[in-house]
Amino acid sequence: MAASTETLTAERILEVTEEVLRRYGPAKATVVDVARALGVSHGSVYRHFRTKAALREAVTERWLHRTITALEPYAEGDSPADERLTGWLTALFALKRTKAGGDPELMATFQVLIGENSAVVDRHEQHLVDQIAQILASGVRDDVFAAPQQDLATTARAVFHATDRFHNPAHAAEWTSPASEAAFDAVVALVQRALRP
Amino acid sequence: MAASTETLTAERILEVTEEVLRRYGPAKATVVDVARALGVSHGSVYRHFRTKAALREAVTERWLHRTITALEPYAEGDSPADERLTGWLTALFALKRTKAGGDPELMATFQVLIGENSAVVDRHEQHLVDQIAQILASGVRDDVFAAPQQDLATTARAVFHATDRFHNPAHAAEWTSPASEAAFDAVVALVQRALRP
Structure with missing residues (x-):
């Protein structure tokens, strides 16, 4: 119509x-x-x-932004920051696995679009890192986390990179492995220990 | 001849x-x-x-084993365990970058062979994780590292996974980025903090 x-x-x-x-x-x-x-x-x-490029960029941004929206409750919630960090990482891993496993065609489509739009991806990653930084800041305020030795933004990015295996699409093939759940828990435990006062 | x-x-x-x-x-x-x-x-x-398959498997194993040999001095040295861990991770990142950047054709060849031989890759990863565990064990003995809350093998694998971005060939495209050096340092600092007594 x-x-x-x-x-x-x-x-x-x-x-x-x-x-x-x-x-x-x-x-x-x-x-x-x-x-x-x-x-x-x-x-x-x-x-x-x-332009066609502008349309493709906007649709990519919209797709990526769904992840940001879904993770907001963890970035902004009231529960202890360490719990919110584990919740945020767990939710991100689950979202990525669902995207990769549930609709592989759409995932492949967006992998192509993402390849065309590195600036969009950089902005998206920055959004995700900002959410981690928000959790870290409230954790430091509440003495759940130690004041970081590096600045907060650097530490937030390090947390994002240290958990790459569980959200970066380059690793999607490994996410169905039965060992990946335990591997995730071990890395999250390591990260949490690094942040503890 | x-x-x-x-x-x-x-x-x-x-x-x-x-x-x-x-x-x-x-x-x-x-x-x-x-x-x-x-x-x-x-x-x-x-x-x-x-068989041809046996030959290809053996040549893959030999190629991967060069990395193990190059990292042995860090796994077995006498210097403090925290320094050896940073040295090991730095050397592994450097070796992988050299392989990817210095001889991209051979790297691509071995990526194909690696895809054929998941058992070889599993054994290789286990070798690398064992080297990390060796460093962690000597660090715990010398009070450079805290006794891990998870068992040593799990912690060693978590360290390996947390630094995936800097040795997993899936990330090779990012290694030439000028930001990758600082990103590496930040993740290593995070890992070291997690291990400290």
């Missing part, structure tokens, strides 16, 4: 773009496909996103 | 196999190529390695 340009929001375009990407794959999907699926002219899509 | 079968050692075959693999690539290299390069019949090669 044709949508009038009045009701055509950027969010609606992004929703449909994700569907089109999933259906045609990142190599074949075009702005014309997106316009057709929306029942509008491609000019209407370009009014919201000036 | 033809080598008589008397002087044809397994080590000599493996040396030449590595050269042949580098030259023809892992998809094309055959036992006949190896025999020809050695100036012997392929039967002479099969007398040492019963």
Whole structure:
């Protein structure tokens, strides 16, 4: 059904773009496909996103941002910071495994898009590291964590890197291994010990 | 020049196999190529390695074992265990970067062989983890490290996994980033803090 340009929001375009990407794959999907699926002219899509690259970047950002939103309760909650850190890392690992295992086609699609948009990925990683830093800061305030010897941002990034194996898609093949759960617990225990006062 | 079968050692075959693999690539290299390069019949090669798969496995093992040998001084040295651990991790990162950057063709070849031989890789990882455990054990003995809350083998594997970003070939593309040196230092500092008494 044709949508009038009045009701055509950027969010609606992004929703449909994700569907089109999933259906045609990142190599074949075009702005014309997106316009057709929306029942509008491609000019209407370009009014919201000036180039195909801008549209692809925005849809990638939206996809990545779902992770940030899902992790917010751990970054901002009231429970002790050490528990929130373990919760945050556990939730991130679970989200990534679900994305990789539950919808491998969409995951592969976004791996291509991510490869095109290193700036988007850098911003996303910074978001995740900021959430860790937020947990660390509240932990230091409450004496759950020691004041870090390096600055907080560096320590937060080190925590992110030390747990790479359990969220970086480069390791997705290992996530189905039965040993990965115990390996995760051991690394989290190591990280927690490093932060303890 | 033809080598008589008397002087044809397994080590000599493996040396030449590595050269042949580098030259023809892992998809094309055959036992006949190896025999020809050695100036012997392929039967002479099969007398040492019963199948092509066995030969490929042995050459992979030999390649991986060079890393173990290079790291031995850190695993067994007399200097304080915390210094040896940082030295071991630094040397491993340097070796991997050199392999990836210095001879990308051979690296790519061995990535293919490694994919064929998960048991070899498991044994190699276990070797590396054993070296870390050796450092941790001497550190606990000398009160440089705290007695681990988890058993030593689990902690050693956690240290190996926490530093994955700096030795796992899945991350090779990131190793040339100017930020990777500082990222490495921050993760090592985090790990050292986790082990301190």
